Amino acid sequence: MKTPICDICIKSGMLCPACQKHLESGRISPRDVELSQHLYALVKEGTLPDTISLLQTFEIDDTVVVVVPPDDVGTLIGRGGKIVKQLQKVMHRKLRVVAQTTDARRIVHDLLYPAKVVAVNKLYLPDGTIRKKMRIRTEGKKKLPMNLKTVTGIIERMTAETVEIVTE
Numbered sequence: 001m002k003t004p005i006c007d008i009c010i011k012s013g014m015l016c017p018a019c020q021k022h023l024e025s026g027r028i029s030p031r032d033v034e035l036s037q038h039l040y041a042l043v044k045e046g047t048l049p050d051t052i053s054l055l056q057t058f059e060i061d062d063t064v065v066v067v068v069p070p071d072d073v074g075t076l077i078g079r080g081g082k083i084v085k086q087l088q089k090v091m092h093r094k095l096r097v098v099a100q101t102t103d104a105r106r107i108v109h110d111l112l113y114p115a116k117v118v119a120v121n122k123l124y125l126p127d128g129t130i131r132k133k134m135r136i137r138t139e140g141k142k143k144l145p146m147n148l149k150t151v152t153g154i155i156e157r158m159t160a161e162t163v164e165i166v167t168e
């Protein structure tokens, strides 16, 4: 198991001087610490495999974004969202699990599934910046699981790209 805090801190539930320093400098966040310890509890009881990794968390609007290696996304969400729902309950926060990637499409897939990205266009703005316009299609007029402003904020934070998402 790998998380932003060290093994000793995961297991002890307290912070060692090194991790404490990272927390104070902002290299890790209180949410990283909290989630790492909850994940350890789930590994210990056998709900999660001990190969699970937490890379980082960040907060945007009312959501804690949980960044993990691509292979761990499904594991952490759990069947029917079982594990992520359990974590949301103990943390009293909305959590969204995404793969560590700079591919905006993949992030949209993780956050807005079952909506699909059907087209991506690059817009070259007069000031020299590039904005990606992503068109998505929702299945059977289902409500999107997350508001689009939050999704674009997450993409901008993870990929350093400016994006716009439109539904069709």
Ligand SMILES: [Zn+2]
Residues within 6 Å of the ligand: 005, 006, 007, 008, 009, 015, 016, 017, 018, 019, 020
């Ligand atoms: Zn530590």
